[in-house]
Amino acid sequence: MSVNKDTVRKIAHLARIAEPEERLEPLARELSTIIDWVEQLDEVETEDVPPMTSTVAIKLPLRDDVVTDGGYPEDIVANAPGSQDQFFTVPKVLE
Amino acid sequence: MSTKHPHESGHKLIAGATGDWEIVIGLEVHAQVSSKAKLFSGANTEYGAEPNSQVSLVDAAMPGMLPVINRYCVQQAVRTGLGLKAKINTISVFDRKNYFYPDLPQGYQISQFKFPIVGEGEVTVDLADGETVKVRIERLHLEQDAGKSIHDLHPDLSFVDLNRSGVALMEIVSMPDMRSSLEAAAYVRKVRAIVRYLGTCDGNMEQGSMRADVNVSVRRPGEPLGTRCEIKNVNSIRFMSQAIEYEARRQIDIIEEGGVIKQETRQFDSKTSTTSAMRSKEEAHDYRYFPDPDLLPLELDEQWIEKIKATLPELPDEKKSRFMSDYGLSAYDAGVLVAEKDRAAFFERVAIGRDSKLASNWVTGEFFGALNKAGLNIENSPISANQLGKLIDLISDKTVSGRIAKQVFEIMFEFGGDPAQIIEKKGLKQVTDLTAIELEIDKVIAAHPGKVAQVKDKPKMMGWFVGQVMQSTGGKANPQAVNQLLRKKLGLG
Amino acid sequence: MTDNSELTDLTLAQARDGLRGKAFTARELTQSYLNAMNDADALNCFITKTPDKALAMADEADTRLMRGEGRPLDGLPLGIKDLFCTQDVLTTAGSHILDGFTPRYESTVTNNLWQDGAVMLGKLNMDEFAMGSSNENSYYGPVTNPWRRSGGETKLVPGGSSGGSAAAVAAGLVAAATGTDTGGSIRQPAAFTGIVGMKPTYGRCSRWGIVAFASSLDQAGPLARSVQDSALLLTSMVGHDPKDSTSINAPVPDFESAMTGEMKGLRVGIPKEYRVEGMPEEIDRYWRQGMDWCRAAGAEIVDISLPHTRYALPAYYIVAPAEASSNLARYDGVRYGLRCKSDDITDMYEQTRSQGFGDEVKRRVLMGTYVLSAGYYDAYYLKAQKVRTLISRDFSQAFNKVDLILTPTAPDAAFGIGEKANDPISMYLNDVFTVPVNLAGLPGLSLPVGLNAQGLPLGLQLIGKALDEETLFRAGGALEEAAGFNATPTRWWRDV
Ligand SMILES: [Mg+2]
Numbered sequence A: 001m002s003v004n005k006d007t008v009r010k011i012a013h014l015a016r017i018a019e020p021e022e023r024l025e026p027l028a029r030e031l032s033t034i035i036d037w038v039e040q041l042d043e044v045e046t047e048d049v050p051p052m053t054s055t056v057a058i059k060l061p062l063r064d065d066v067v068t069d070g071g072y073p074e075d076i077v078a079n080a081p082g083s084q085d086q087f088f089t090v091p092k093v094l095e
Numbered sequence B: 001m002s003t004k005h006p007h008e009s010g011h012k013l014i015a016g017a018t019g020d021w022e023i024v025i026g027l028e029v030h031a032q033v034s035s036k037a038k039l040f041s042g043a044n045t046e047y048g049a050e051p052n053s054q055v056s057l058v059d060a061a062m063p064g065m066l067p068v069i070n071r072y073c074v075q076q077a078v079r080t081g082l083g084l085k086a087k088i089n090t091i092s093v094f095d096r097k098n099y100f101y102p103d104l105p106q107g108y109q110i111s112q113f114k115f116p117i118v119g120e121g122e123v124t125v126d127l128a129d130g131e132t133v134k135v136r137i138e139r140l141h142l143e144q145d146a147g148k149s150i151h152d153l154h155p156d157l158s159f160v161d162l163n164r165s166g167v168a169l170m171e172i173v174s175m176p177d178m179r180s181s182l183e184a185a186a187y188v189r190k191v192r193a194i195v196r197y198l199g200t201c202d203g204n205m206e207q208g209s210m211r212a213d214v215n216v217s218v219r220r221p222g223e224p225l226g227t228r229c230e231i232k233n234v235n236s237i238r239f240m241s242q243a244i245e246y247e248a249r250r251q252i253d254i255i256e257e258g259g260v261i262k263q264e265t266r267q268f269d270s271k272t273s274t275t276s277a278m279r280s281k282e283e284a285h286d287y288r289y290f291p292d293p294d295l296l297p298l299e300l301d302e303q304w305i306e307k308i309k310a311t312l313p314e315l316p317d318e319k320k321s322r323f324m325s326d327y328g329l330s331a332y333d334a335g336v337l338v339a340e341k342d343r344a345a346f347f348e349r350v351a352i353g354r355d356s357k358l359a360s361n362w363v364t365g366e367f368f369g370a371l372n373k374a375g376l377n378i379e380n381s382p383i384s385a386n387q388l389g390k391l392i393d394l395i396s397d398k399t400v401s402g403r404i405a406k407q408v409f410e411i412m413f414e415f416g417g418d419p420a421q422i423i424e425k426k427g428l429k430q431v432t433d434l435t436a437i438e439l440e441i442d443k444v445i446a447a448h449p450g451k452v453a454q455v456k457d458k459p460k461m462m463g464w465f466v467g468q469v470m471q472s473t474g475g476k477a478n479p480q481a482v483n484q485l486l487r488k489k490l491g492l493g
Numbered sequence C: 001m002t003d004n005s006e007l008t009d010l011t012l013a014q015a016r017d018g019l020r021g022k023a024f025t026a027r028e029l030t031q032s033y034l035n036a037m038n039d040a041d042a043l044n045c046f047i048t049k050t051p052d053k054a055l056a057m058a059d060e061a062d063t064r065l066m067r068g069e070g071r072p073l074d075g076l077p078l079g080i081k082d083l084f085c086t087q088d089v090l091t092t093a094g095s096h097i098l099d100g101f102t103p104r105y106e107s108t109v110t111n112n113l114w115q116d117g118a119v120m121l122g123k124l125n126m127d128e129f130a131m132g133s134s135n136e137n138s139y140y141g142p143v144t145n146p147w148r149r150s151g152g153e154t155k156l157v158p159g160g161s162s163g164g165s166a167a168a169v170a171a172g173l174v175a176a177a178t179g180t181d182t183g184g185s186i187r188q189p190a191a192f193t194g195i196v197g198m199k200p201t202y203g204r205c206s207r208w209g210i211v212a213f214a215s216s217l218d219q220a221g222p223l224a225r226s227v228q229d230s231a232l233l234l235t236s237m238v239g240h241d242p243k244d245s246t247s248i249n250a251p252v253p254d255f256e257s258a259m260t261g262e263m264k265g266l267r268v269g270i271p272k273e274y275r276v277e278g279m280p281e282e283i284d285r286y287w288r289q290g291m292d293w294c295r296a297a298g299a300e301i302v303d304i305s306l307p308h309t310r311y312a313l314p315a316y317y318i319v320a321p322a323e324a325s326s327n328l329a330r331y332d333g334v335r336y337g338l339r340c341k342s343d344d345i346t347d348m349y350e351q352t353r354s355q356g357f358g359d360e361v362k363r364r365v366l367m368g369t370y371v372l373s374a375g376y377y378d379a380y381y382l383k384a385q386k387v388r389t390l391i392s393r394d395f396s397q398a399f400n401k402v403d404l405i406l407t408p409t410a411p412d413a414a415f416g417i418g419e420k421a422n423d424p425i426s427m428y429l430n431d432v433f434t435v436p437v438n439l440a441g442l443p444g445l446s447l448p449v450g451l452n453a454q455g456l457p458l459g460l461q462l463i464g465k466a467l468d469e470e471t472l473f474r475a476g477g478a479l480e481e482a483a484g485f486n487a488t489p490t491r492w493w494r495d496v
C-alpha cells in the first residue's frame, strides 16, 4: 500500500479536513488504490519532455495600474458566518 | 577605503564563555510596490482605510474569482532588480503557496518559487567607518501580501481586515552574507535607499511598506553554517538590530550549555527586546507549491527590459563616486550625502557653482545636525537649499566669517529669512576696513605695553592679541586682516 | 399556440423563431417551462428554482420583442448549472459547504446570456464542485435520468457532473442549459441523456464567476437538444474577458452559420486507441455507422493514432485533484458558507471542511494534497504535466493529417444509481474518451446517434482543433441529420 494511515492523518491535517481515527485505514486503502493506478505513468518516458504550462497559445495579459475595484465592504462581509464592524470574525488565533 | 568580502570579514566576532563566535545573518526584505492598485486586482492600496473597504471580490477570494496581473508592479520588480545589479529572468512563473490562515483568503499566496522574476545580484553596503561590504542577492520575487488579523479587539475573537490582501510585495532575499547587526542594519538602509531612488517602494517601515524576515545563526569562525532561526516581520531597523543581538546571544548560550539550536520561526517583542518561538508556525509546513493555473508564465521582452534600464535614475553607488570625483568629497562624506535621495539632491543644489568642500561641510555638519536635533527632514526643513547656498556665498565673499555664519544659520533655522538681510539687520557684517581694524589694534597695544614687550620672545602670545582684537570688534573683524596687521605692528615680520 | 406542453417541445431555435414571429410570448413560453419544472421534482434537477425572476425577465424580453428590439436569445428560458455564480441567487456548487451563499456578482458567461435576453429558470443540480460522472455526489441528492431501460423502472444516473443540466434539457424542463466540462462533464451526461453537449476550446468561455474545480481544465459550454441550439447558445456564452487571464481574445464566429449540412473535403480521424476492451459492441457499431455517415456527407475517413491515450486518465487524476485541493482551500468557514462552531481556529477549519465536503470531494482534496506534498511533486504533478504535453502533441500530430476526430463519447450507456458507487476507478473510466480533450484544451462535441438494445441513448464525440468549433458544428449538423435521432424519454416522472 503506497499510502498508510499516518500519511492520511498528515495530509488530512494539511488539507484541514477532520477525519476520525476509524476512517484513516479505509481512506489509506482507497487512496492507495488510486495512487497505484496513476503510477502507471511511470511507464511513459518523459526525460526530455517539458511540462504543460498552458493549453492556450496566449501571453499573460497585463493590466494597467488603475484603481477600478473595491469600496464595497458591506458586500465583502455580506455572506460571512461571523462579522463585526465590517471585519470578518473568527475564533481567536493565538500567535 | 577597503572592500571586504563577506567571507574574510572575521572582524565582528563576539565573545562567548568558551571562545569567539561569528553571527551569520541573511535577510528577506518585503518591499511593497508603490502601485496604486493591487498586484492581481483593481482595489486601492492606500494606507489606513476603513476595514475591508479596499477589497475586491478577488482579494476576498470569492468563489470563481481570478487574478489579472498589474503591469506596473512587474515593471517595478524589474527596475528594482536592475537597481540591485541582478539578472532579470525573461520567463518567470507564479506559484501557489498553500497554507491555511484566516487572513489568507484564498488558502494560498500567489508567489514565485522555482522561477522568480529576478535572479542573483549584489548590494554594496556602506558601513559607518567608511568601509563597505558586499552582500549578495539570491533573488527577488513578486508576491501578494496577506490581510491583517487583529487579536486584541475581542476576548474570544480575532478580527480580519483584508485591505492589505493582494497588495504587491517584492521579496528581496539576500545570501547569508552579513556578520553583525550593524551590517544588517546598513544593508536594510542601503536596500531602502535603492528602492527609494528608484521610486519602486516608499520604504516606509512604520506603515509596513517595508519589513524583514531575519535569519540568524551562529558558528565558530571558519566552521560550516549553524542551524538558523527565522525572526518574522520585523518592522524597524532598530528592532532588527535588537532582535539579532538577542537571538545571537540566545543561540550562543544554548550551544555553550551543550544544547542544540532548533530550526524555528520566532517573533520579536519590542517591549522586552526578546524573541520567542511562534506558536502558530510551530508545526512543520508543507506549502505544496505548484504553478498557479489561473496565470500563464510571465514572459518579458528583452527590449522592454532594455528600455527600463535606459530610464533608471542615478543610484546611490554611482552618485557616491560622482560626488567623490566631481566635488572632491571623501568617501565618508559622499556616503552620508547619498544615503538618502533628497539629501543628496539638497547637497547638489547647494554645491553647484560653489566651493563644494565648504558646501559639503555645511550640509553634512551644521544643516543635518540641526535637522536631526529638531527631528525634521528635508521635506519640512526650515532652510531651503537656495538660502543655505546664499549663506555660503556670503562666507566665500568674506561678508561674514565662518563663526558669524553659524550664528546667522541658527537664526535662519529658527526664524527663517534671507541670510543677507539677517546679517544687515543684526549688523553682523565682517569688518574688512583696514583703518577700523588698525584703530582697534592700536588701542590694544596701547593698553598692554607689558605684553607687547613679551611677545617678541614668545610669538605664541600672538593668539592672545588676535583674541583681544576680535573681542573688541564683536567677532566681525576679518581674522586674516587682523593677523597681518598685528604682525606688522608688533614687529613680528 | 395555447397547449403549453407543445411549447416545451420546441428547440431553442424554433422557440426563438416563434417569439420573433409573435406566435407566443416569452411569458407564455416561460410559464410552460415553469409548469414542466414543477411536474418533474422526481428528477431532482433543480437546486434552486427562480420563477419570479424568470417571469420578470420574460416580461422584459416581451417588451423588447414587442418593440422589435429582440436580442439573440430574447425570451429563451434556460437552466444554469449551480456552479455559475448568479447575483442574489443562492449558488451552492452542489455542496453543503456553500450553504446560504448568495453572491453579489454574476458570472461572465451567465451575464453574457442575460445581456442577450435569455431567461433564468433556476439553478441546476450537479456533482459537488463538479466532481463526478453520475451526479450521485450532490449534497442535494442524486439527479435521476429521464431515460429508463425499456420496460424497467430502475433509476439511472444522468451522468455528471452537469447531470442536472443534461436531465433538465432531456426532460424538457428547460429549453437549454449551461454546463461545465473539466473531464467530460458536459459531453458524457449529454450522451447519457440523448442530447447535444459542447465543450469549446479552453479559453473561449470566461471562467470568471464559475466556481473553480480544476482551473487548467474547466470550461463552460452549452447542453441543448440540437447541434443548432448548442451553436446558438455558445455564440452568446463565449467572448474575451479581461478578468480571466486565460481567456482567449479571438474573433467569435457565428457558430450557427457554420452548419452547412455537408462535410465535403473534411478528413475525419479515427484513433485506434479508442477501441477499448469491454466496450459494448453496439457502441462500436454506432461508431462505424458514424464513419459511414461522414463518408456519405462527403468526408474522408483517416486512421490515426493517439498513442498516449491510455495515460490521459491517470494524468487527469493527478492534475485535477491537485488543482482542486488548492482551489477548494478558500472554503474555510471564514467569509461565506458553512461554519462549524468551535473556539479553536484550526478545529473550526477541520470540522467545517469535514462536514461541508462530501466523500468524493474529500477523497480528491486528499489525493491532490498528497501528490503536491513535499517530495512527491516531481513524481506525480510534474510527471502528469509532462504526460499532458505528450497527449497534446499526439493531437497536434493527428491534426496535421485530419480536420477533426470521431470517437464514442463514453464507453457505455447510463447505469443505475448506486451501481458504481463503491468503485471510484470504474467510475473514473466513464471519462476515458473525454478527458484527453480537456488535457489538450481542445473543443469537443457530443451528439446522440441512437439507442442501445435497452432503449438508452448513445453518443458520438467530435474533437476539433483549438478554436475550430466551426468544423465541429458543421460536422455535428451533418451527422445529426444523418442519424435522425429524435427519440425522447417517456414522461414517467409526471405521475410520480
Ligand atoms: Mg519568506
Ligand SMILES: [Zn+2]
Residues within 6 Å of the ligand: B030, B143, B171
Ligand atoms: Zn514573502
